């Protein structure tokens with residue numbers, strides 16, 4: 001996967017994922033690390049944009065991380081794959097706060113095949129310690145970015161709290177692959193580059 005794309009920033013003219021009357025900081029009061037959201041939480045303009053691009057919304061959630069609180073279950077050494085079987089699936093991630101935070105992607109070292117686990121929110125994932133992976137890519141996530149979630153990933157934010165709103169778009173009742181997403185969002189892609197050496 002040396003030419004694999006792990007993250008692409010999009011320019012949606014500053015279109016935020018949340019409804020205008022929802023302040024992202026209201027989620028800070030919720031001490032859950034992962035929160036399942038509904039379409040009622042979303043900016044109708046985002047919903048319309050995705051509809052006009054011919055894609056639906058399969059899942060919405062947000063993750064809140066405060067580096068000073070080191071919430072339970074969080075360690076920058078732990079990575080995960082969202083889709084238990086791995087593969088090539090993307091989400092759209094919007095980040096609020098999280099100055100200087102970076103997302104990392106890594107491929108399991110030979111022989112590493114960790115079991116599927118269930119998060120407190122009921123989602124399935126496979127976890128990995130950083131020592132079980134070869135880091136292949138690093139990039140700051142934008143507002144928003146297409147991110148590869150079928151490959152083990154993690155975020156390190158050490159300066160300020162960060163809320164990530166994640167939309168899982170889909171077509172024909174399936175998650176999108178990166179190549180599908182790059183084609184669908186081709187008019188919105190900003191060609192920022194991250195680092196391939198994991199720095």
Ligand SMILES: [Fe+2]
Pocket residue numbers: 080081082149153
């Ligand atoms: Fe994830």
